[in-house]
Amino acid sequence: MNTPWNDFLVQTGATIVDTGVRFEAPEAEVRAAADGTVVVPLAHLGLIRATGEDSVTLLHNLLSNDVKKLGAEDAQWSSFNSPKGRMIASLLLWKDSDGRMIATSADIQPMLLKKLSMYILRSKAKLTDAGADTVLIGLSGPDAASIATGAGYAVPLAPMKQSASGDVRCIRLNENSLILAVPAAAAPAVFGELVAGGARKAGTAAWQAAMVRAGVPMITASVQEEFVAQMLNFDLIGGVSFNKGCYPGQEIVARMQYLGKLKKRMYRVHVATDTAPQPGADVFAPDFGDQSAGKLVNVVPAADGGYEALAVLQSSSAAAGEAHLGTLTGPRLTFLDLPYALPEQ
Structure with a gap:
């Protein structure tokens, strides 16, 4: 800070x-x-500033959204993913007078700055801590x-x-x-x-x-490389372009989009517990028995007690309406509304 x-x-x-x-x-x-x-x-x-005449191309080739279409009056959700399509960082991008700004979780910003900088090579681009x-x-x-x-x-x-x-x-x-x-x-x-x-x-x-x-998730260190973008509803909030071409993990993200293999989505839930659940905690459901059916992504205190969370969960478990934190007998999750509709599976 x-x-x-x-x-x-x-x-x-x-x-x-x-x-x-x-x-x-x-x-x-x-x-x-x-x-x-x-x-x-x-x-x-945390903030990263990208400058230089090749900086837009650099980011465009690395991130899940179409950075070349990011106009002077636009903002954009995006992500940086592993080759296996798992989200390493969730990002908010916008253009300022000097270049492009990237906001991400502060606990992963140094790692992200270092990792993105490895791709600069001979490009006329510079990434700095802003x-x-x-x-x-x-x-x-x-x-x-x-x-x-x-x-x-x-x-x-x-x-x-x-x-x-x-x-x-x-x-x-x-x-x-x-x-x-x-x-x-x-x-x-x-x-x-x-x-x-x-x-x-x-x-x-x-x-x-x-x-x-x-319904806007943030990737922190505890949940890095756990989820593909669509599991976090990034396709629904405008964080993925399916027309821009290659970027790390693009093949996996595209396959999930077009071959109908997405079995998990992100839901908003309430957990009635006095102990704060941790991001990354497992969620269990009867239809998956002792096998984890999902994980918590972000957790905050609820205004009326307990905790609210964004949880990635098997869609079949969510449809059945029963899921529990930690074990099959742990605190039950109550499903809450999101401000956008989830597609039918």
Whole structure:
């Protein structure tokens, strides 16, 4: 995390933890996000900047989406995959004045930067850690757009679009969630403006809860190389292009799309337990007996107790409506709605 930004957050009452930032207990922050609009320092995200005349081609040849079609007003979900088609990193991309920006989970950002840099060879491209000069701030809730607009920042009208107000870029993920990419020196002032406009300060858990409700997964170190993109519904949120040509893992991803072999999908679930489940924990279902039927991907406290999670699960088990955490007799999962429809298997 940017050190001056870190110092500012501590001065405003934040506690810096391994998983990000906390102003209150995570449960209280999740309730705040459910009840109103919150402003969140996105300290759990790391940044990579790609520059140079060959940088677009480099990323296009490595990632699951069509980077060449990423316009100046666009944002894009994408992924970097293993040769076996398993997701190594989930990514958010957008264009800024210097090149292309990539946001990913902070715990895997150094590994991803190193791995992507190995492909540069003689290309006229450069990949750098952008966390020292750029800070990400999230706004989530029904008043997110009006608060950002009131602070003087242009807000895109459509999801997965971005707009610039001077050096500040606003990326709209969905109706209620925005990300502001801000020069580090200006971040304290921007954060203060958003709080003054009516957003409540909240920590990482509040943002993660909003992403779970939106059905947008994040790959962290604990679940790397566990899932093919479609298992995480990346084909449904616009994170995969099936027309762009080759990239690592493309053959596996395409085979799942066109040969109908996808047996798992990602679901949103609630688990009534007092002990926080861990990402990567196994899920069991009667139709699979003692064999794991899936895994948790992301987990957050639920506003009304227990935990919400995104879970990749055998579609047959989800259709049967019964799944349990840890063992066949573990806490039962309750299936919750996603904001998009899953295709019939």
